[in-house]
Amino acid sequence: MTAPLDTPPRFRPRPWIHLETPQDVELWIAEHDQALQDLIKPQETGYGVCFTLAEGGNIYLQTHEDAIQLDVDDEASWVAPLIVAATGAEIPRGSYWLLPADRLVQLVIGLSSLVASTTLVVGHRFGSRGQAQAY
Template identity: 45%
Template sequence: MSQPPEPLFPDDAVSGIDTLPTPRAWIVLQNAHEVETWIDTYDRELQAVVWRNKLNTVNAGQGICFRLELGGEIYLHTTSEGQVLLDVTEEAAWVNPVISAATGVAPPAGSVWVLPHDTLTQLVLGLSGLIATSCFVLKHEFRLGRSHRIRL
């Protein structure tokens, strides 16, 4: 008789972290290696938080929220296809030229950016000095129009 597979994340996978960790003060990342290390760590921690909360990840919009030093928030999510979705709040619209310069992508007509997967490192590096705090988001409704049907 075969035993059931071990869970992807054991109960102590995120020891010391409650169901949803509180916002964290941002430490400015200085180079691509630091950004890639942060992305890897963040991804593993988010997966563990999702697992602990027993969330259905289909169309759930899990990701991170960056609260910016000069006001506003950016919600970041990556799709199963590797695209990067950014929802820039109205208060954070001032950061659009920075996002465009960091990624080489023109600003969208609305508030939601759809970026190729290979822009994530440059994006985080470009925004790093502007971020005050970051926190996990377990459900975010991206304000996408009907012409932008993207599987989350």
């Protein structure tokens, strides 16, 4: 279900502030976890964070206790070598990445200098090229 066209988006992009230390990232994670707990309704699925990259493209991120899911859109595919360098992962065949949860801090530090903004999202179908809705 999509929001009517005249309804303002529920979540708006937030300008990114470069994160340089693991402590910076841990604070960012805690703030976003709290925002998700406060703002996401119990029936909503596919929630996470969309990183809009300054040079183009979006990376959708969802975390779980034991894994990180990333959907990297085609326009952001250029960032794959950085994800590999930051996390030690192998490049997947498609745009869907599944990473160990303990790589989140390294991933965010690696991406930090490339991010223009972040937006909370709901309704993203991770791994199926679904479109997230920032409503």
